[in-house]
Amino acid sequence: MKNDDEMYRIVLSRREEYRKKKEKRIRTFRRTAPVLACLCFTVVFGLRFWDDLAKFSRVPRQPDIIDKPMTETSETTAAADTTESSSMDQEMIIAAVSTTISAQNTETGMVAATGSPQMQTVTAAVSGEESYREPEHETIEHTETQAPVTTAPVVETEPVIEVQTTPVQTVTEAPVTIVYEPEPITTEPPGTAQAPGPPPVQDPFDPSVQEPVAPPAQPISFDDITAIADAIYNNDVSSYPEQAQEVYLRMFEKIRNDNFVYQPLDNELISLREDLSVYLFPDAVYEDVGIGYYATYKGKLYHVTFCYADPYVVSRTDGIAEYLKKRMGRRSDKEIVIQNQTVSELITNDNRIYASSFIDSTHYYDIVTSASEDEVMDFLSIFSYEQIHLKKSR
Amino acid sequence: MDNGESSYRRFLAGDDEGLHEIICSYRAGLILYLNSFVQNINMAEDLTEDTFAELAIKCPKFSGKSSFKTWLFAIGRNITAKCLRKHAKLSVVPLESQENLADEENIERNYIKSEQKRMVHQALHRLKLEYRQVLYLIFFEGFSNAEAALIMKKSNRQIEALLYNAKKALKSELVRSGFEYEE
Numbered sequence: 001m002k003n004d005d006e007m008y009r010i011v012l013s014r015r016e017e018y019r020k021k022k023e024k025r026i027r028t029f030r031r032t033a034p035v036l037a038c039l040c041f042t043v044v045f046g047l048r049f050w051d052d053l054a055k056f057s058r059v060p061r062q063p064d065i066i067d068k069p070m071t072e073t074s075e076t077t078a079a080a081d082t083t084e085s086s087s088m089d090q091e092m093i094i095a096a097v098s099t100t101i102s103a104q105n106t107e108t109g110m111v112a113a114t115g116s117p118q119m120q121t122v123t124a125a126v127s128g129e130e131s132y133r134e135p136e137h138e139t140i141e142h143t144e145t146q147a148p149v150t151t152a153p154v155v156e157t158e159p160v161i162e163v164q165t166t167p168v169q170t171v172t173e174a175p176v177t178i179v180y181e182p183e184p185i186t187t188e189p190p191g192t193a194q195a196p197g198p199p200p201v202q203d204p205f206d207p208s209v210q211e212p213v214a215p216p217a218q219p220i221s222f223d224d225i226t227a228i229a230d231a232i233y234n235n236d237v238s239s240y241p242e243q244a245q246e247v248y249l250r251m252f253e254k255i256r257n258d259n260f261v262y263q264p265l266d267n268e269l270i271s272l273r274e275d276l277s278v279y280l281f282p283d284a285v286y287e288d289v290g291i292g293y294y295a296t297y298k299g300k301l302y303h304v305t306f307c308y309a310d311p312y313v314v315s316r317t318d319g320i321a322e323y324l325k326k327r328m329g330r331r332s333d334k335e336i337v338i339q340n341q342t343v344s345e346l347i348t349n350d351n352r353i354y355a356s357s358f359i360d361s362t363h364y365y366d367i368v369t370s371a372s373e374d375e376v377m378d379f380l381s382i383f384s385y386e387q388i389h390l391k392k393s394r
Numbered sequence: 395m396d397n398g399e400s401s402y403r404r405f406l407a408g409d410d411e412g413l414h415e416i417i418c419s420y421r422a423g424l425i426l427y428l429n430s431f432v433q434n435i436n437m438a439e440d441l442t443e444d445t446f447a448e449l450a451i452k453c454p455k456f457s458g459k460s461s462f463k464t465w466l467f468a469i470g471r472n473i474t475a476k477c478l479r480k481h482a483k484l485s486v487v488p489l490e491s492q493e494n495l496a497d498e499e500n501i502e503r504n505y506i507k508s509e510q511k512r513m514v515h516q517a518l519h520r521l522k523l524e525y526r527q528v529l530y531l532i533f534f535e536g537f538s539n540a541e542a543a544l545i546m547k548k549s550n551r552q553i554e555a556l557l558y559n560a561k562k563a564l565k566s567e568l569v570r571s572g573f574e575y576e577e
Contacts, residue, residue, distance in 0.1 A: 008413065008418075011447050012410060012450065
């Protein structure tokens with residue numbers, strides 16, 4: 001049995017022991033709490049941006065190849081100096097907006113026929129790579145005739161192609177004259193058609209979706225809306241490369257479902273360039289299905305594409321800028337409101353301006369030009385469009 | 395304010411001597427009271443130590459609604475009840491199996507001076523748990539019925555009934571053991 005003093009000492013020693021344990025607990029907590037807090041913050045931060053990070057890892061590097069052959073001759077012409085600057089601008093726009101026309105060119109041998117140095121604007125990416133980067137355009141000057149750069153061998157099925165050798169615009173630059181051939185390719189798909197199945201819906205954020213190994217389908221050029229309507233309703237893609245046929249069928253069906261296409265309203269201010277082709281842009285990771293026109297306003301050339309927005313991405317985004325960011329990784333330098341529409345504007349390093357705005361929940365337009373920002377604002381303030389019914393146009 | 399309360403206030407103010415005074419004043423009585431629960435004097439001593447350690451470590455607030463001794467014994471009872479629940483040792487240990495009977499006798503002899511009272515206290519071991527508690531609190535520690543009710547968490551009427559039955563049981567137990575009982 002303990003006496004009073006012994007019990008007193010034991011109680012005090014137990015109290016001291018308890019206090020030491022408590023201090024140790026507090027010290028441990030103070031040491032570990034910041035680490036745990038940082039860990040939790042990192043986890044929360046990581047989860048918050050998981051979607052974006054996952055998306056970044058799958059955004060492809062840029063469109064493919066643009067092949068705009070330009071022929072330089074040593075002939076000296078006496079063209080007026082006043083037309084020089086505007087012609088140069090127009091060429092830049094044409095070269096920039098037509099994102100991909102490569103495979104067909106390779107096969108036609110059109111380039112080889114020119115037999116002279118050519119300029120290529122390459123926007124691009126090798127499919128299959130995982131890293132993301134901003135759109136980048138580089139100009140490659142070839143000193144000998146060669147086919148455009150492609151990432152895979154070209155299939156030997158050739159579309160019926162006519163080569164236009166008539167120069168459309170002439171740039172005089174002593175002592176060299178640059179002759180531009182804006183539309184070297186016209187396609188006339190045969191009339192036999194096979195009904196395609198419903199297009200598979202691709203989830204751009206689904207990690208199981210693999211990027212294609214073959215080069216992406218190239219845009220197709222047509223003379224006018226009537227030719228487009230014929231192609232869409234004939235639904236014959238047999239003259240195109242095999243790997244692109246399914247993409248074209250999906251593009252046709254998408255347009256056919258609407259049964260109309262948008263077209264810039266041709267008025268006394270904005271005039272459509274009928275001498276330049278109308279392009280159909282197939283669906284790709286870097287662009288939506290769309291139809292593109294050239295228009296002129298106050299001597300400046302504008303390329304206007306009316307695109308079909310991806311409804312899945314639209315449902316997950318708010319506004320055109322966010323849509324473009326999520327859909328194709330394009331940034332937006334500013335958003336402006338013109339004619340009660342929010343327009344996303346991007347100015348590239350080479351002073352090219354991209355302006356995009358939703359028409360409705362499934363359509364938007366995308367304008368590319370090398371005009372100045374004020375000129376673009378002026379253009380947008382009077383820009384309007386109309387619906388062209390495909391069946392009627394046939 | 396009884397001495398226990400003033401000592402406890404001094405202890406809370408930082409004077410450890412106050413705790414020493416509390417231990418000296420209440421240790422033996424608390425051991426014997428808790429022994430009426432566990433019927434093991436060493437375990438009762440450990441529980442008493444736990445009770446004082448509870449005071450020393452957690453420093454619970456004494457509100458003054460009862461006497462300090464009542465409050466302290468209630469704490470001891472709660473700690474004992476918790477311990478018994480934990481170890482599921484509610485069974486009464488027979489006297490013969492107690493290991494440290496001498497210790498109990500020593501503390502009993504020191505704390506209960508009257509020989510007659512010691513005989514009665516020993517007879518308590520053969521009673522029911524609640525009879526032991528109520529008789530010890532009222533006749534050995536001098537608590538009133540209300541204070542005993544507070545410690546045992548019972549009402550006054552329950553204590554009165556319990557006390558009546560406990561007295562009857564104690565009387566028959568004493569008679570059976572040859573105690574000369576005076577009416």
